[in-house]
Amino acid sequence: xxxxxxxxxxxxxxxxxxxxxxxxxxxxxxxxxxxxxxxxxxxxxxxxxxxxxxxxxxxxxxxxxxxxxxxxxxxxxxxxxxxxxxxxxxxxxxxxxxxxxxxxxxxxxxxxxxxxxxxxxxxxxxxxxxxxxxxxxxxxxxxxxxxxxxxxxxxxxxxxxxxxxxxxxxxxxxxxxxxxxxxxxxxxxxxxxxxxxxxxxxxxxxxxxxxxxxxxxxxxxxxxxxxxxxxxxxxxxxxxxxxxxxxxxxxxxxxxxxxxxxxxxxxxxxxxxxxxxxxxxxxxxxxxxxxxxxxxxxxxxxxxx
Numbered sequence: 001x002x003x004x005x006x007x008x009x010x011x012x013x014x015x016x017x018x019x020x021x022x023x024x025x026x027x028x029x030x031x032x033x034x035x036x037x038x039x040x041x042x043x044x045x046x047x048x049x050x051x052x053x054x055x056x057x058x059x060x061x062x063x064x065x066x067x068x069x070x071x072x073x074x075x076x077x078x079x080x081x082x083x084x085x086x087x088x089x090x091x092x093x094x095x096x097x098x099x100x101x102x103x104x105x106x107x108x109x110x111x112x113x114x115x116x117x118x119x120x121x122x123x124x125x126x127x128x129x130x131x132x133x134x135x136x137x138x139x140x141x142x143x144x145x146x147x148x149x150x151x152x153x154x155x156x157x158x159x160x161x162x163x164x165x166x167x168x169x170x171x172x173x174x175x176x177x178x179x180x181x182x183x184x185x186x187x188x189x190x191x192x193x194x195x196x197x198x199x200x201x202x203x204x205x206x207x208x209x210x211x212x213x214x215x216x217x218x219x220x221x222x223x224x225x226x227x228x229x230x231x232x233x234x235x236x237x238x239x240x241x242x243x244x245x246x247x248x249x250x251x252x253x254x255x256x257x258x259x260x261x262x263x264x265x266x267x268x269x270x271x272x273x274x275x276x277x278x279x280x281x282x283x284x285x286x287x288x289x290x291x292x293x294x295x296x297x298x299x300x301x302x303x304x305x
Contacts, residue, residue, distance in 0.1 A: 141215040159226050263299075
């Protein structure tokens with residue numbers, strides 16, 4: 001009687017399964033979140049109610065617990081959840097399903113034989129949401145929603161190191177909005193912020209998922225392009241340039257137009273560091289602005305020896 005009360009009072013899901021993975025016990029927490037009552041599920045295969053659990057990793061771990069009496073753990077970071085319960089959290093995350101950490105362990109009889117296993121299900125949605133929020137805060141630009149400078153510089157170093165190991169192409173585009181100060185002075189900083197956000201979205205929608213666009217500072221943006229030669233990067237830069245030049249940025253009752261200057265660089269044997277690749281793109285950007293803006297310049301050709 002006492003065990004039964006504790007079993008149902010715990011703020012964690014508990015399921016007990018027999019060797020055929022039929023449900024032997026189903027506590028109140030599981031009933032609350034699954035909307036399945038004990039009389040409906042007890043004595044029946046768990047997979048009849050949760051067919052998505054009938055996977056090799058879940059079966060393999062359950063069989064291991066029965067065979068060896070060990071414990072198995074299902075991490076939220078790896079599996080997200082075991083049971084598709086609706087998420088209830090207070091941190092404003094966009095999780096559709098409750099994020100769960102689960103443990104499977106043996107239940108031994110007096111002869112030390114494992115005839116049943118238990119499974120605990122813990123709701124870690126708030127923890128996962130908080131971690132996700134921290135990651136977003138540390139990697140995303142607060143205004144535009146794209147990656148920030150810190151994240152970009154980390155990925156630039158990682159991609160440069162990957163190039164050193166595998167000799168794969170890597171290019172970089174630096175972007176600067178032309179005469180951005182005039183926009184702020186003529187239309188106000190709200191208009192300027194609007195332009196920055198819309199431009200970030202426009203670029204992000206036109207690059208590949210493996211590419212990384214970041215706000216480098218002020219009105220400067222960077223595109224890191226793995227597996228991309230400088231000729232392909234130049235083609236992308238022109239595609240972006242035309243897209244921005246022809247775009248109408250509708251801010252309240254104002255129809256604004258902008259252009260941007262770009263500098264493009266590529267790793268080669270003369271580029272010995274991530275910082276050098278960035279400086280070459282920055283130098284090319286400066287040349288683009290010096291030559292009249294709304295244009296693209298590339299790093300100097302590799303010097304032949």
